[in-house]
Amino acid sequence: LCMMEKFEPVLTPEELRSKLPEWPYFIIDLYHWNKHTQKEKGKVCLQVSQSYGLLRDYFTGRELAVTWANDEFERMFKGPIDRITLYAGPTAEFLRENDIDEVVLLDPWAEEVLSEKDFDVGAFIIGGIVDTGGNKKKTTPKIGEELENAGISVRRRKIVLRGDVVGVPDRINRILGIILKMMVEGKSMDEAVYEFQ
Numbered sequence: 001l002c003m004m005e006k007f008e009p010v011l012t013p014e015e016l017r018s019k020l021p022e023w024p025y026f027i028i029d030l031y032h033w034n035k036h037t038q039k040e041k042g043k044v045c046l047q048v049s050q051s052y053g054l055l056r057d058y059f060t061g062r063e064l065a066v067t068w069a070n071d072e073f074e075r076m077f078k079g080p081i082d083r084i085t086l087y088a089g090p091t092a093e094f095l096r097e098n099d100i101d102e103v104v105l106l107d108p109w110a111e112e113v114l115s116e117k118d119f120d121v122g123a124f125i126i127g128g129i130v131d132t133g134g135n136k137k138k139t140t141p142k143i144g145e146e147l148e149n150a151g152i153s154v155r156r157r158k159i160v161l162r163g164d165v166v167g168v169p170d171r172i173n174r175i176l177g178i179i180l181k182m183m184v185e186g187k188s189m190d191e192a193v194y195e196f197q
Ligand code: SAM
Pocket: 105, 106, 107, 108, 109, 125, 126, 127, 128, 129, 130, 131, 136, 137, 138, 139, 140, 141, 157, 158, 159, 160, 165, 168, 169, 170, 171, 172, 175
């Protein structure tokens, strides 16, 4: 392999900007908001704030988009609401407005494992879902179906630890952190997962 092609780990934001054609969006999709209890909604809000904090370490924070963001989310969210991208409508509409027709959906039920070949998409989507009760099983694939029905190509990808989803933290902000460690710092999936366990 030509050495010139080797991806350098640990890039400064400026170097990263010059390498990526455009920064991707990291979308937290609140399609399933109303399936949550009030307490769970509070946890969703907290994990969105923590996601903003992580993203700001690498990007500007604006790349964090929250879709299906209703009034209740806006009221309950205690983070810097004016520094993230809020979209009250469907995720597919947000994507269309931004000329994005293919996405990666982070989905623990996917067949395929996320890899660096997937880092070229315009957006990564994480389900804005918190599981404390057992009523939200298989809700992530539903987000994918919604997007496909609206004409978006969806690459469903899972994050695994030594080949298995067991042992991977499922908090929204940790999933985002794992992607960022792999994408920006060039870490392997196992290393990235260990850092967020
Ligand atoms: N109850 C949901 C289900 O059965 O589909 C899982 C919700 S999980 C708490 C929150 C989000 O984190 C998911 O929607 C997904 O985007 C992401 N996620 C969690 N674990 C993941 C994994 N192992 N691989 C990829 N994405 C994951």
